[in-house]
Amino acid sequence: MKFLRNIFDSAHKTLNSSEKTKKFFPLIDAFDTLMFTPNHVTSNGSHVRDAIDLKRTMMLVIIALVPCLLFGIYNTGYQHFRVLGELDNVSFWEIALKGAFVVLPLVVVSYAAGLFVEFIFAIKNGHTVQEGFLVSGMLIPLCMPADVPLWMVAVATIFAVVIGKEVFGGTGMNILNVALTARAFLFFAHPTKMSGNEVWVTGFSKMKADGLVDSSSGATALGDLASFMQDTPALENTQAFQAKYSFMDSFLGFIPGSVGETSALMCLIGAALLLWTGIASWRVIFSFFLGGFLMATILNLVGGNGYFELPAIHQLMIGGFMFGMVFMATDPVTAAHTNAGKFVYGFLGGFLGILIRMVNPAYPEGIMLAILIANVFAPLIDHVVIQSNINRRLKRLKTV
């Protein structure tokens, strides 16, 4: 410990020795504060402080994401071999290794690109690096298709951090969820790499070129569902869909999809940790689920095609609904800030998510768009809540 401390102290000293290098202090500071809580003391006011800090808060979110990450790695390999029809011939470790080779580079690129931008802004603006991106950097790869080109991840991450966050003033000031901004950027800028039937299973385009598979076998559950709304559905009816994507597979996550989103179970494990430690707002998660379930039930009752007839609970287990609900919608910066507002915000997100997904099949991933819309509405929702508090106070003044 003492040894490490000396290294940091001398590094600070070296940087501080010249005016030119002084501005690079965030570089050392970020690693120093990662290893050591600084010796900063309180001034007047509250002389003692709670042990919590932003690093621990963010770290708990990352820990909550680990089940999704690990399962995502496994499922990436699993889908690859499933489509090839070789599942019976490969071991668990071969599957996991295949997935790791695809997913870990995504994680590395996302962190490298994002932290690079964060450090540049920190040095330029002369402040320390805030911890916000630690979570965004993990969320970005988990909401991407496995076969997205790495350069796209880098570009999207840089776009999201610069335009989504830094132009608003950095961590805590952004309006839109950073990870979803990255995803939405790619979704609209490079739709062929972010949607369709050929991006979800790693190595799919090569398999197709080799004539090993046809394009329909790479579809996601949502893709197949959306085809119900077209003239030539991929599947006959809801029963055929449920046979292909059983509820259990959807819940456990053995279906194609974005890297970390497929397993509802892993999302629920993450949610349990976040709720248990009080990091995520139960108000958002609860109302988001309620909103989604209600919309899915309404469309259930409307019926009329294979998509609408899928049971609501199964509907919520596929696609990014659970992942978005647990990890994206609960982002405290972009969610509503008032407790009452959180209910409205969450409900809006879930409700719109399923609505967009089902009624506008051009955007099968409606959850991403719905959360971004809810992010935009969050300040308005808060405004209404706060205005009612103000009115209550004014009313009291009048009655006196």
Next chain:
Amino acid sequence: MKITVKKGLDISMKGVPDKIMSEASLSTHYALKPSDYPNLTPKLLIKEGDEVKCGTPIFCDKYNDVVIFVSPASGLVDKIIRGEKRRILAVTISSDGNFTQLNTKPKDYSNLSREELKSDLLTSGLWPLIRMRPIDIIANPKDSPKSIFISSFDTNPLSPDYDFIMHNKSAEFNAGIELLKILGKCPVNLQVRNDSDDVFLNAENVEKNVVKGPHPSGNVGVQIHEIDPLNKGEVIWYVNPQDVMIIGRFSLTGVYDASKVICVGGENISDKKYLKTISGSSINSILKDSVVSENSRIISGSPLTGEIVEIDGFLGNYHHQISVIPEGNTYKFFLNDGWLSPGFSRFSASKAYPTWLLPKSKTYQFDTNLNGEERSFVVSGQYEKVFPFDIYPVQLIKSIITNDIEKMENLGIYEVSPEDFALCEFVCTSKINIQEIVRNGLDLIYKECM
């Protein structure tokens, strides 16, 4: 009236003072510090070397010169300590040990008019003990308050127990209340707990309200909010129970006797007990018989709201406790002591540390480390859990940061004081100095709107 405060937090700190009453050694020097009184610009009425008695005016409020501040002891004016821009930091008096009084004639105040009583309290130097909400400054003698609040208990960590201090002091306490009643011409609200001492439960001429709940239920701000909320244009006065007693003593004897009992607590002081002392006494005299550990911070007041004092400093006029806690000016390695440690020995209101799983009776070591670095507002809903007002704390703080007076008014700035935000500051993940921000906001409102 019965009130249950639901939101809040009791901080279980090590070093709670034992219920032992002893006599502090008599201070050789006393100080009056203008910094004890927010927003005060003092105007000196004496010069160094002048002879003073107990009750001799030392300085007055430059903009309201009827409000005077008097010497707690007799002797000579020792030093006028000035800081930047010749701002007066303190006036010290070297005591002759005799406590000769300027005035010794008691009056029968029950027959006096409000105006006569007011002018007597002003000239006696007791007026500054009466403070007002909004703004949380010394009461303005020109105001007519809508009620007066006295909180008979303090819920701060390591705080003094007034039930213990004021046991059998009914005569002085009731005499004080009688004067306040004449002075305010309004109801006097005394907040008690179910098991308060008889001095409070049997107090006369007051509306008693039974309050339950964690800190900050003992803060008058919370009590006012629950019992008689403040609106723009209204004023409420409040007085600490021991200060009521000092006023009562004046009523009974006619002398300015600022002696009071304070408690000394905290992990880094050897004797944790209650001490009889006098307002403005030197910290040296109070801590004389105890050992202060090395690398300690001495706080005049509570660890949540008090002020740093040096060992050669002086007790604050509104403070009834001294807390001595370890300085946290050391690095904490992240795995064993820092942000990624299991944290069984670290106190946190958040569930990210295991505090909430451990028995409530466990007490914790605290030091003055910030436990992190200042950050932007990120976590939401955190302040609301410990802030028992129908006010949105984060939004109010943001309106203060942006100097938006209209928004501050709308969001309820008239109802709060910095101490009401002490717990928000304590729990803040982003380590923002909220009490300072609130004080600045109140100062701005005072300048622009009062």
